Structures are given as C-alpha cells and as structure tokens.
Amino acid sequence: MPEVLAVDGLVKQFEQRVGTFRHATLHAVDGVSLTVDSDDCVGVVGESGCGKSTLARMMVGLERPTAGAVRFDGGEITADGDWKQLRRAVQYVFQDPYGSLPPKMSIGAVLEDPLKIAKTGDAASRRARVERAVELVGLRASDLARYPSEFSGGQRQRISVARALIQDPRVVIFDEVTSGLDVSIQAQVLNLLVELQNSLSVGYVFISHDLRVIRYLARSVVVMYLGRVVEAGPVEDVFARPLHPYTQGLLRSIPDHSRLTAGGPRQRLARIGGEPPSPVERPPGCPFAPRCPAAQSLCREQEPGESVVEGVRVRCHFPGAAA
Ligand SMILES: Nc1ncnc2c1ncn2[C@@H]1O[C@H](COP(=O)(O)OP(=O)(O)OP(=O)(O)O)[C@@H](O)[C@H]1O
Numbered sequence: 001m002p003e004v005l006a007v008d009g010l011v012k013q014f015e016q017r018v019g020t021f022r023h024a025t026l027h028a029v030d031g032v033s034l035t036v037d038s039d040d041c042v043g044v045v046g047e048s049g050c051g052k053s054t055l056a057r058m059m060v061g062l063e064r065p066t067a068g069a070v071r072f073d074g075g076e077i078t079a080d081g082d083w084k085q086l087r088r089a090v091q092y093v094f095q096d097p098y099g100s101l102p103p104k105m106s107i108g109a110v111l112e113d114p115l116k117i118a119k120t121g122d123a124a125s126r127r128a129r130v131e132r133a134v135e136l137v138g139l140r141a142s143d144l145a146r147y148p149s150e151f152s153g154g155q156r157q158r159i160s161v162a163r164a165l166i167q168d169p170r171v172v173i174f175d176e177v178t179s180g181l182d183v184s185i186q187a188q189v190l191n192l193l194v195e196l197q198n199s200l201s202v203g204y205v206f207i208s209h210d211l212r213v214i215r216y217l218a219r220s221v222v223v224m225y226l227g228r229v230v231e232a233g234p235v236e237d238v239f240a241r242p243l244h245p246y247t248q249g250l251l252r253s254i255p256d257h258s259r260l261t262a263g264g265p266r267q268r269l270a271r272i273g274g275e276p277p278s279p280v281e282r283p284p285g286c287p288f289a290p291r292c293p294a295a296q297s298l299c300r301e302q303e304p305g306e307s308v309v310e311g312v313r314v315r316c317h318f319p320g321a322a323a
Contacts, residue, residue, distance in 0.1 A: 003074065004203050005059060005090060005171045006035040010068035012054050016280065024280045028054040030227035031068070036171055041197065041204040043218030043235065045211055045250065047276065051227040052207045056173045059205065061086040073170075088118065091164035093157075095176040100160060101148040107134065107159055108144030114167050133162040137192060154185035158192065165196065171203040178213060190216060211254055215239055223247045226276050226287045233312030243309055243319035245292045246272070286317065294322035 012029040029051040036042050044052050057063035058070065061083045070077045072086055094100045101110055111130040120126065131141045137158040148156055157177055164172050174193070178186040194217065197204060206217050214221050214235065221238050223231040223246065231244040242248045249272040274291035277283050286292070289299040296318070304317045 002038055003035050004038050004040075004072070005205075006033075006071040007055070007059060008033050008069045008071065010055065010058055010070070011066045012051070012058060012063065013066045026280050027227050027282065028279060029058070029065075032222075032224070032227075032229050034222050034229070034232065036203040036205055038170065038201055038203050039197070040220070041206055041218045043214030043221040044205060044207045044224060045209070045214050045221060046224035047272075048209070049279070050224040050276070051279075052224055053175055055224070056092060056175050056205065056207055059171075060090045060092040060173055062092065088167055089169055090171045090173065091167065091169040093160050093164050093172060093174045093177050095179050101156060101163075103148055106145050106147055107139075107151075110148070110159065111144070111163055111166055114163065118167065120167075129166060133166040134159075136165065136196065137162045152185075153181055154189060157181065157189050161189075161192070161196070165200065165202070169202060171205065173205040173207070175207045176209065179209065186213075193217065211239075211250055223250070226282070227279055228287075228315060229306075229313065230288070230315045231312065237310070237312055241312075241320070243312055243314040244288075244316045245294055245322040246288050248322055249291075286315075288316075292322065294318060 010029055010032045014026040014028055016024050016026050018024045032051075032055055034042060044055065046052055054063065058065050061077070070086070072082070072089060075082070077083055077086055105113070108130055111133055112126050115121065115126045115129060121129070130144065134141060134144060139155065139158060139162070148159070151159065160177075178189055181189060190213065193204070196202070204217070206214065208214055218235050220233060221235050222229055223238070223244065225246050231238060231242065231247045238247060239251065242251050253272070272291060277287050277290070283290075285300040285302060286295070286304055289295040292299065298317050302317070304315050306313055306315045307319070308314075309319050
C-alpha cells in the first residue's frame with residue numbers, strides 16, 4: 001500500500017513562562033515518526049498529556065512543527081501552499097461534535113461550507129454531494145434543514161464524519177471521537193467508520209485512550225509516552241507480545257482482553273501506578289523508569305534509543321523483560 005502521510009522525527013515544543021523573567025520549554029512531541037498508508041488505520045494510544053492531539057494537529061496542518069518533517073504523497077510539506085493542501089487532504093474529527101458544529105447553521109449549510117470555501121462545483125452539484133455525504137453516514141436528506149442541537153451525540157458525530165469526508169480527504173484523523181458516547185452508540189459509530197473505510201479509499205489515524213477501540217479498528221498501533229513513541233507495530237503483534245512495560249501496563253488494564261462489542265462494559269484505561277514526569281523537566285534516563293516494575297540502574301541513567309524487535313519498534317533497554 002502506498003504511503004500517503006508520514007511524519008519523521010516530528011518535534012513540538014511550547015515555550016512556557018515560569019515566574020516573571022524565566023521561560024521553560026515544554027516538550028509536547030519529541031521525535032515522533034509514523035506512516036499512514038492509503039486504506040490503513042493507525043491507532044495512537046497513550047495517557048492524557050502524552051502529546052497525541054499535538055501530534056494530530058501537526059499532521060493536519062493546524063500546528064507547525066518545531067522540527068522534523070511532514071510528508072504527503074511522498075513530498076515534504078514546506079511552503080504555505082503545501083500546508084493549505086494538507087489541511088484539505090487530511091481532515092480532523094474532534095471528540096466534541098457539539099462544540100465543533102456551528103449551532104446556528106443548518107446541517108446542510110455546515111456540510112456545504114467547506115465545498116464553498118474550496119470553490120467546488122455549482123450549487124446543484126454541491127447539494128448533490130451534501131446529500132450523498134449525509135446518506136453515507138446513515139442520516140437522511142430531510143435532516144439537512146435541521147440544526148445541530150436537534151441531533152443526539154451519536155448523530156452529531158456522524159455529521160462531523162460527513163463533514164470530514166465531503167472533501168474527499170486522503171486521510172482522516174479521529175481524535176477520541178467515541179469517548180463521550182454511550183457504548184451502543186460508540187459501537188455504531190465505529191462500525192460506520194469501518195464500513196466507510198471499506199468503501200472509500202481513505203487512511204485513518206485513530207487516537208484513543210481505549211485500547212479495545214484501537215484493537216477493533218486499527219492495523220498498526222503507536223504507543224506514546226511523554227511525547228515519544230515507546231512502541232509501534234502491527235496490532236496483532238503488539239497485543240499478543242507487548243515489549244514495552246508501559247504497553248504491558250496498558251494492556252493489563254483491560255481485564256479480560258475482550259473485544260469491543262455493543263453492550264460490553266464501557267471502560268477507560270485503568271491508571272498505571274505513578275505519574276509521568278513533567279514534559280518541562282525531563283529526568284535523565286528512561287522517563288518510564290520511576291513507574292517501571294523491571295527498571296534497572298541503566299534505565300535510571302541512560303535514555304534508551306529505539307530498536308526493532310521482530311518488526312516492532314520499541315524504546316526500552318530490556319524489551320519484553322517485564323512481561
Ligand atoms: N498550545 C499549547 N501551549 C502550551 N502547552 C501545550 C499546548 N498544547 C498542548 N500543550 C501541552 O503539551 C502536552 C501534550 O498535550 P496534548 O494535548 O497533545 O496531549 P494528549 O495526549 O492529546 O492529551 P489528552 O488526551 O488529554 O488530550 C501537555 O503537557 C499539554 O499541556
């Protein structure tokens with residue numbers, strides 16, 4: 001499958017004011033590389049604050065990287081025009097479909113808006129496209145005159161998906177899109193996304209706290225910790241033989257490793273003991289060492305580099321040791 005979107009050594013730092021005169025650097029994303037192929041679904045998982053949304057915002061052109069490269073269709077994004085093209089070709093669907101849909105616009109207008117901005121077709125062809133998009137996500141053309149407040153959370157999320165798809169994107173990034181929904185609605189939205197991906201040629205990046213959702217949807221998984229990728233590889237390999245103790249901890253927090261099904265218990269990841277260090281003052285050594293059951297003195301002294309073990313990228317001095 002050809003690569004559509006890739007990031008290479010991507011870094012995002014934010015300067016923070018500390019007191020009156022001092023500034024400190026917050027390392028939100030620190031050297032992340034990943035690839036999205038057409039028809040692919042890459043899952044990105046990690047605790048709150050590990051940099052998932054910042055990474056997504058750079059991949060969609062909403063945030064400029066401090067360092068590293070974003071590649072689209074094999075070409076590096078550099079000029080302003082490239083970033084504009086990226087923003088059309090890579091769409092972003094947020095967790096909060098109510099907040100991201102303008103309340104005073106009808107659904108028809110919400111969906112037509114990006115087409116008008118991109119000066120796509122005439123009014124009749126835009127209308128036809130809007131009707132197709134709304135039907136694609138399981139709503140009716142008669143819904144187009146209604147307003148966001150008249151829809152349920154699940155329906156609003158479908159509308160957000162239609163808005164992302166209407167511009168024929170090459171990649172869609174879904175950021176915690178099912179987190180606020182009831183389990184049965186969550187399953188409906190996930191099934192819809194699977195169906196859409198089977199019928200449209202579009203790559204997905206799926207950001208979630210919930211590893212069951214990642215396993216259900218994604219082919220490969222990227223595990224982030226404190227701005228870095230600590231493990232990345234095919235879903236079946238990482239779930240069957242997690243190498244990084246952080247991934248192992250995340251997986252242990254799914255009690256029965258059950259698949260996500262409608263009617264199953266809604267669950268967020270149970271917390272791994274301890275807290276990640278501050279992204280402003282990274283300690284020496286491996287940032288997971290203070291929480292790691294298998295940490296040795298080397299781990300506290302030296303930060304591990306990335307190695308590849310049987311096709312899985314891992315950032316640990318002793319991959320697999322804590323299993
Ligand atoms: N605009 C910003 N200015 C300063 N710091 C920021 C900014 N955006 C994000 N951060 C910081 O960068 C780090 C990563 O945040 P980010 O939102 O990307 O994490 P996340 O994994 O998506 O978390 P969550 O799951 O809670 O959304 C956090 O420490 C956050 O406070």
